[in-house]
Each structure stands twice: as C-alpha cells, then as structure tokens.
Amino acid sequence: WLLTISFTLVSGSFVGVLTHLVVFMKDIGMDSVAAAGTLGLVAGIGIVGKLGAGYLGDRVSRLWLSALVAILQAVGLVVVMASHAPLAIWAFAVLFGLAVGGVAVVRPLVMVDFFGPGGFGANYGWMLLFSYLGSAAGPPFAGYIFDRTGSYNGAFITFLVAYLASVVCLLLARRLRAA
Numbered sequence: 001w002l003l004t005i006s007f008t009l010v011s012g013s014f015v016g017v018l019t020h021l022v023v024f025m026k027d028i029g030m031d032s033v034a035a036a037g038t039l040g041l042v043a044g045i046g047i048v049g050k051l052g053a054g055y056l057g058d059r060v061s062r063l064w065l066s067a068l069v070a071i072l073q074a075v076g077l078v079v080v081m082a083s084h085a086p087l088a089i090w091a092f093a094v095l096f097g098l099a100v101g102g103v104a105v106v107r108p109l110v111m112v113d114f115f116g117p118g119g120f121g122a123n124y125g126w127m128l129l130f131s132y133l134g135s136a137a138g139p140p141f142a143g144y145i146f147d148r149t150g151s152y153n154g155a156f157i158t159f160l161v162a163y164l165a166s167v168v169c170l171l172l173a174r175r176l177r178a179a
Contacts, residue, residue: 010134011131019139041097066106068099077092
C-alpha cells in the first residue's frame with residue numbers, strides 16, 4: 001500500500017502540472033508558442049529520462065531511484081515557481097522531463113523487486129488502478145485551485161507536499177521490507 005500511495009501521489013502531481021503547464025507558462029508571461037514548446041521539451045526530455053532510468057535501474061537501488069524521480073519533479077517545480085527567467089524554465093523542463101520519463105520505467109521495477117515475478121501482475125494492476133485515479137484527480141484539483149485563487153501556487157505547493165509524502169512512503173516501504 002505504501003508503494004501504491006507513493007506512486008498515486010506522484011501521478012496525480014505530475015499529471016496535474018503537465019495538464020496545466022501551458023496555461024501556467026502563459027500566465028507567467030510566455031507567448032502560446034513558447035509555452036507549448038516548453039511542454040514539448042518536457043516530453044522530449046522524458047525520452048532521455050526513460051533511457052536513463054532503464055540504465056540506472058539495472059545498476060542502483062530501484063527504490064532510491066523512484067525516490068529520486070519524485071525529488072527531481074519537486075525540485076523542477078520549485079525552480080519554476082521561484083523564478084520565471086528563461087534559465088529557470090529550461091532547468092524545470094530538464095529536471096521535470098527526466099523525472100517524468102523515469103516514472104514509467106521505475107514503477108514496475110520497484111513493484112517486481114517487492115513482489116517478485118509471481119506477485120507482480122496482480123499487485124501492479126491494483127497499483128495502476130489507484131495511480132490512474134490519482135492522475136485523474138490532479139488536473140481538476142489544480143484547475144479548481146486556479147479558479148478559486150487565480151493562481152496555481154496553491155495547487156503546486158500541494159503537489160510539492162505530495163512529492164515529499166511520496167518519498168516518505170517509499171522510505172517507510174523500504175524499512176518494512178527490510179524488517
């Protein structure tokens with residue numbers, strides 16, 4: 001359950017950010033083409049994130065790699081919230097893109113590490129169910145916060161808390177697995 005909670009929090013957060021990214025970028029002064037280009041850059045860098053996570057997933061702790069993916073997303077979000085300078089937007093796109101790309105690769109690796117091949121299918125299926133529910137909740141939550149406040153700050157701060165909670169869940173799962 002800790003893994004499922006962790007992955008659900010990450011999914012809701014990154015889908016919430018990505019869904020509203022173009023509008024957020026326009027709100028901070030970008031023109032529509034540059035804002036859409038930022039989203040495209042995040043997606044393109046996500047390919048590198050997938051390849052990198054696959055490479056690292058064979059060499060380092062997959063659970064720690066999963067925590068790193070959540071932390072990189074949070075750091076990218078903090079960077080773009082703190083500064084709207086072009087360099088900050090590029091840093092966000094790189095950090096967030098690498099991390100979002102890595103999510104798809106790391107999640108099944110962590111699940112198979114915990115449940116083995118015999119228990120992977122059912123556990124992964126249940127985890128995906130909740131993860132998809134998180135993905136479905138993130139965008140309307142961010143939209144609701146924006147509609148109420150005129151800013152994405154409240155939603156993005158909530159997503160930052162969710163990333164932190166995700167890492168805590170992963171660390172707790174590691175402790176329970178070791179016990």
